Amino acid sequence: MITPERIMAWAIPGFFVLIAIEFAVARWRGRGDTYRGNDAINSLGLGMLSQVVGIFTKVFGIGVYAWCARHLAPWQLPADSVWVWVSGLLLYDLLYYVFHRASHRVAVFWAAHVVHHQSERYNLTTALRQTGTGFLLTWVFYLPMALLGWPVQVFAVIALIDLLYQFWVHTEQVGKLGWFDRVFCSPSNHRAHHAVNERYLDRNYGGILIVWDRLFGTFIEEDDTDPPVYGTRSPLQSWNPLWANAEVYWALAKDAAHAKRWRDKLQVWLRPPGWRPADVAERFPKPAFDIAHAAFDPPLSRMLRAYCLLQFALLLLMGMHFLGLAPKLAWPMALAYALWLVFGLYVLGALLEGRRSALWLEALRVLAAAVVPLASGRWFGVAHLDERIGVAMLVVFGFSALALPWLGGRGWLHAPPPSSSQGALPG
Structure with missing residues (x-):
């Protein structure tokens, strides 16, 4: 079937x-x-x-x-x-x-x-x-x-x-x-x-x-004289996948907390996107949407972009492995594997934003991926990892760890960290 x-x-x-x-x-x-x-x-x-x-x-x-x-x-x-x-x-x-x-x-x-x-x-x-x-x-x-x-x-x-x-x-x-x-x-x-x-x-x-x-009555035909401009009217301005999922919930929660009337605290969640109580909009104004704003693209070297692309491809392979393996895993092990993947996505996003702190997190990630599988003979539910796979992971992620100081030391992280409204949860 x-x-x-x-x-x-x-x-x-x-x-x-x-x-x-x-x-x-x-x-x-x-x-x-x-x-x-x-x-x-x-x-x-x-x-x-x-x-x-x-x-x-x-x-x-x-x-x-x-x-x-x-x-x-x-x-x-x-x-x-x-x-x-x-x-x-x-x-x-x-x-x-x-x-x-x-x-x-x-x-x-x-x-x-x-x-x-x-x-x-x-x-x-x-x-x-x-x-x-x-x-x-x-x-x-x-x-x-x-x-x-x-x-x-x-x-x-x-x-x-x-x-x-x-x-x-x-x-x-x-x-x-x-x-x-x-x-x-x-x-x-x-x-x-x-x-x-x-x-x-x-x-x-x-x-x-x-x-x-x-x-x-909601149909509109694409007009060649007005080419579509893509995105949202509150641009994300971040490569952080966790913030991408949380940004609007966080904005709604803040507006609900700032609203004085209980009715408005509820309406924030049920009204159309962009609606804000008058008192909140007055105290916490937001800039008007500019359709001509520059696309979010923090400057990054070609080498570091290539590094992130390679690491993402490896993470994607792990993700496919997880999807195939997860139904057979006990939930604590499945959760641990899932958190490892999410951590990897978060770190790569931070690297693409040019955050220097991301180099340390990435070093921790690739060193763990290089050493743990070969040393333990295990990998998130795979009780007996093929030694050749362990060696391959040691080589690939070991070289990745060695490359990081060189990439960071050459000044190839140029972009300043985004503000809290542009990709990091406050606090």
């Missing part, structure tokens, strides 16, 4: 093949600015973080759905019927439209969804830039399917199909597609959705079908 795990096993290699093709096409067309290494690492790292978090939280969303389908649904639809799958996909896509629209119009939902919009580039790595906190509330929107009797196994596969479809629309290399743009979510339609230009704000929420937007 088709399972979400099997679909993802097929899809992940395809993602990276398509990213490589898009990169090559963009360079061939003279669009070298389509990709920037630090942005791509950040987007892919956030996707990896989302998958790691999902190991511990997917049972929550699926578990609630399964319980409701089993105990509250008046009937159970047959999982082997074609009409159940087709109608389920249509209903799911409609519910996704509702969820997606709410994610842009209700601040607490935006706090999770914002991660997907933070990149100031638009390419296929942006598609993989996913939230690590969506599990908290997203499940609420899909309960109608459970209550109407769609089996949990049908729901899980349909949800993944709807998500995978949306991968290919995150590109600037595909232009307008005529009739296709009028029916389906397409690259042109989704570029408009990701834009911060005034004309495009809060439009084109469809996942597979764009007809929902046409029916409910």
